[in-house]
Amino acid sequence: xxxxxxxxxxxxxxxxxxxxxxxxxxxxxxxxxxxxxxxxxxxxxxxxxxxxxxxxxxxxxxxxxxxxxxxxxxxxxxxxxxxxxxxxxxxxxxxxxxxxxxxxxxxxxxxxxxxxxxxxxxxxxxxxxxxxxxxxxxxxxxxxxxxxxxxxxxxxxxxxxxxxxxxxxxxxxxxxxxxxxxxxxxxxxxxxxxxxxxxxxxxxxxxxxxxxxxxxxxxxxxxxxxxxxxxxxxxxxxxxxxxxxxxxxxxxxxxxxxxxxxxxxxxxxxxxxxxxxxxxxxxxxxxxxxxxxxxxxxxxxxxxxxxxxxxxxxxxxxxxxxxxxxxxxxxxxxxxxxxxxxxxxxxxxxxxxxx
Numbered sequence: 001x002x003x004x005x006x007x008x009x010x011x012x013x014x015x016x017x018x019x020x021x022x023x024x025x026x027x028x029x030x031x032x033x034x035x036x037x038x039x040x041x042x043x044x045x046x047x048x049x050x051x052x053x054x055x056x057x058x059x060x061x062x063x064x065x066x067x068x069x070x071x072x073x074x075x076x077x078x079x080x081x082x083x084x085x086x087x088x089x090x091x092x093x094x095x096x097x098x099x100x101x102x103x104x105x106x107x108x109x110x111x112x113x114x115x116x117x118x119x120x121x122x123x124x125x126x127x128x129x130x131x132x133x134x135x136x137x138x139x140x141x142x143x144x145x146x147x148x149x150x151x152x153x154x155x156x157x158x159x160x161x162x163x164x165x166x167x168x169x170x171x172x173x174x175x176x177x178x179x180x181x182x183x184x185x186x187x188x189x190x191x192x193x194x195x196x197x198x199x200x201x202x203x204x205x206x207x208x209x210x211x212x213x214x215x216x217x218x219x220x221x222x223x224x225x226x227x228x229x230x231x232x233x234x235x236x237x238x239x240x241x242x243x244x245x246x247x248x249x250x251x252x253x254x255x256x257x258x259x260x261x262x263x264x265x266x267x268x269x270x271x272x273x274x275x276x277x278x279x280x281x282x283x284x285x286x287x288x289x290x291x292x293x294x295x296x297x298x299x300x301x302x303x304x305x306x307x308x309x310x311x312x313x314x315x316x317x318x319x320x321x322x323x324x325x326x327x328x329x330x331x332x333x334x335x336x337x338x339x340x341x342x343x344x345x346x347x348x349x350x351x352x353x354x355x
Contacts, residue, residue, distance in 0.1 A: 034188045034284075035085055037162050041192045042078035044158040045199075048151045049075050055147040062130035063209035063225035064144050066123035070202055070233060071151075073118035074195050077111040081188045084108060088283060098324065101283015105247040108187040112240035115195070115233050123230030130223030141214045145207070152203050159196035165189045173254070183254060186284040187243055198236045202229045253279035253287045257319055262349070264315060265291055270307040272296045273332045274349045276341045285321040294332040304329060 049071035056064040084107025092099040166189050170180035181190055209225020212218075252258065258279050266274050273294035280288045295304055312325035330337060332348070341348055 034165070034186065035082070037158075037165050037189050037192050038078050038081045038085065040161050041158045041196065042075060042082070044154045045071050045075040045078060048154055048199075051147045051151065055144045059141050059144045059210070061141065061144055061206075061210050061213070062126040062219070062222045063206035063229065064147070066119075066126045066226040066229045067148075067151075067202055067206045069122035069126075070119045070199065070229060073114055073233075074199065076118065077114050077191070077195065080107050080111050080114065081191060085188060098282045098288065099286065101286050102248065104284060105187065105244045108191050109241060109244040109248065111191050112237045112244065115240070116237035120230045120233035120237060123226050123233060127223045127226030127228075127230060130219050130226060133219075141210050144210050148203050148207050148210070152200065155196055155199045155203065158192070159200060162189055162193040162196055166193050181243070184243070185247060185251065185281045185286075187240070187247070190243065191240055194236050194240060198232050202232055205229050205232070247281060251281040253281055253289075253321075257287065257321070260318065261289060261291075261315060261322075264318065265293060265311060268307060268311055270295050270299050270303060275330050275332045275337065276344075276349065282323065286323045287319070287321050288324050288326075289315060289322055290326040290328070292328045292330045292337070295329050 049068060052064060052068035052071050055061075056068045084104045087107070088101050088104035090100045166180065167177060169184075169186070169189070170177045173180055173183075175183065184190055205225045205228050209222045209228075212221035212225075258277070261279070262274060262277060265271060265277070271293050274291065275294055276292040278290045282288050295307070299307070308327045311327060315325050316322050332338075338348065
């Protein structure tokens with residue numbers, strides 16, 4: 001298999017581009033903004049968690065207790081995200097030739113587990129306890145209202161930063177936010193956005209449960225609010241888990257990038273047929289490209305080597321997120337290879353760019 005060799009840095013590199021040999025992130029600005037988003041969320045959640053714990057103890061509200069557990073879980077989660085951001089940015093080495101970018105997905109998956117284990121389950125427990133009458137009489141809820149109001153303001157500040165980062169990233173990719181969230185290879189900012197969105201909704205639920213309890217004198221409303229918070233956190237945990245599960249299993253690169261890579265490879269004068277192509281996301285803004293090509297029989301081995309080097313360089317220059325390129329010369333009529341390609345795509349790829 002022909003592999004793109006080391007090369008000198010081009011004089012005019014696109015913003016965020018890097019030499020694939022050093023293992024650093026392609027977009028340091030993006031990584032720094034993710035770090036800022038996570039750090040801001042950590043500080044906000046830490047203060048909110050302490051305030052909610054005090055308010056829950058003073059008022060005896062199940063909804064406030066559920067929200068306190070939610071904020072404690074979110075604070076712990078920001079620590080996990082910061083660890084993931086730091087460890088995933090380590091350079092490539094002999095044991096990890098493609099770098100440590102995918103470690104970020106493991107830590108974000110742990111965040112999903114923590115949201116459910118530390119937040120949702122406790123909220124369900126508090127809600128069920130209240131609904132079954134196993135709760136103390138609620139004290140004056142005014143302090144609870146005050147804490148919820150301040151918490152909403154702080155969460156909104158963190159949410160705004162996360163939304164701005166995700167919206168800017170989606171705009172840069174030319175995608176609506178919902179589609180960007182499904183395709184993202186950088187889940188920390190998505191995690192903070194989902195956590196903060198859930199926190200804002202959870203605060204409204206807690207406020208409703210606390211207020212209706214105060215107005216009606218029935219603790220059922222407080223219990224219902226706590227259970228609804230648990231449902232909300234479960235949904236967030238499932239969404240985050242699914243995003244990171246797909247990335248850990250092995251996620252194809254952006255279909256637009258794949259289509260352009262196919263077009264560039266088939267447009268090369270030396271290439272007669274694109275037999276197979278595999279792309280995989282190996283970290284935030286890091287893509288591995290492997291392609292099997294049937295070269296024209298008239299070219300020499302030297303021409304083939306130079307063509308592989310040139311095509312790999314052109315792909316990296318066109319798409320700075322491409323980290324490594326592997327090009328393998330193969331005959332397109334090999335029966336075993338044809339069988340594998342058809343099993344993957346349902347058909348042979350062919351020489352032309354798909355419509």
